[in-house]
Amino acid sequence: MNASTSPAAPATPDLLAQEFVAFAVESGVLRFGEFKTKAGRLSPYFFNAGLFDDGAKLGRLVQFYAQRLIASGLQFDMIFGPAYKGITLAAALSVELARLGHNKPYAYNRKEAKDHGEGGTLVGAPVRGRVLIIDDVISAGTSVRESIAMIAAAGATPCGVTIALDRQEKAVENGVESPKSAVQYVSEELQLPVIAIAGLADLLEYLRTTSDSGVTAYAGAVQAYRDRYGV
Template sequence: MVVESVQGSGQDPLAQDFVQFAVDAGVLRFGEFKTKAGRLSPYFFNAGLFDDGAKLGRLAEFYAKRILDSGIEFDMIFGPAYKGIPLAAAVAIELARLGRNVPFAYNRKEAKDHGEGGTLVGAPLKGRVMIVDDVMSAGTAARESIAIIQAAGAQPHAVALALDRQEKATENGQDVPYSAVQYVRDRLGLQVCAVARLADLLQYLQQTGQGGSAADHERVLAYRQRYGVDEG
């Protein structure tokens, strides 16, 4: 089941505000960037550049609002190392500020060999777990998180993302007719909500002409037409 909220049709004010924020913060940039799949993308989203307290706090506001609006039920938050760690912590703080206090946890890339040891930090993984990450390109990180959560005896239940690129994933170097988000949703059975999608970015560029020039809209649209997935 996909949670679209108001993203299914028309303009999504939250997504538009988020895209504007990402552009202003220098997190969303336009030009020519090589993706992990080897594609030349006309835009690049680097969540690591939400790199001060004000930006991270504002980012958490967008996540928390989208998560609460989605109606997804969950018991705790998990942040996959490394980018998911500050995201999970910030989102947990914002959710608590809004009256939805939930525990959170994250993993280490390498097991700690002293103190309490292990690879998990924070609250014990239990119940329905929402994974918080920035973007999803191949679904590899999501599968790793799912394995960690299941190994702890909890239920991987949902994923919250900042941006859904809405483009074909790759397997063994070949394009497949579904996105990483669709794979996680339809094949792994997790609910997914994203603050914004590529469709929202296109709408932003069309309406504002920002992001360099109106030519950016044409380049992003051409990329979407070439690599986009069928949302039907």
């Protein structure tokens, strides 16, 4: 440290993120132990958004999304939810935003094109204007790239991505570890802002400060995981 450099003040904990992490732990959506990730890593935690599986939990989840989005100031005309988890998230977020006075249409895609009825792969409102993509996490960015292609093909403009948890770890593509996370790739390479309710740093803050002795024991393992794979 040179003479003109002073220590940075400790970051103020993000209260919304802390509330979200506590909610995810209490709901059994965020679990601790030893889990193998899609990238083949052994992670000390696992986030499974599919376990927001009843009306109360889903409603609370989209309250967090809505609060984070409104605070971000991001301007968007509609919501797009990539199949499959994004479908429920888009619909529920649309309901919550309407409740708050921000009525937004939503659409989603089918995995397989339908050749009868309305046909095609897109369902819901016409995809137009500035489109926000919603998902639970970004693992490799594949879902985001596919969503961007569908949105562009419809003549609309992707304007951002919102997720529940940013794992803040190096992505793995074709077996090769990247120096960037999937979220950084989307932000920097695809030029789209990514708005996350919480990140791994927030999870570590929670583990350091919670009175729940059942999870504080995992703080060291989660920190070691971030030291090894974090960005």
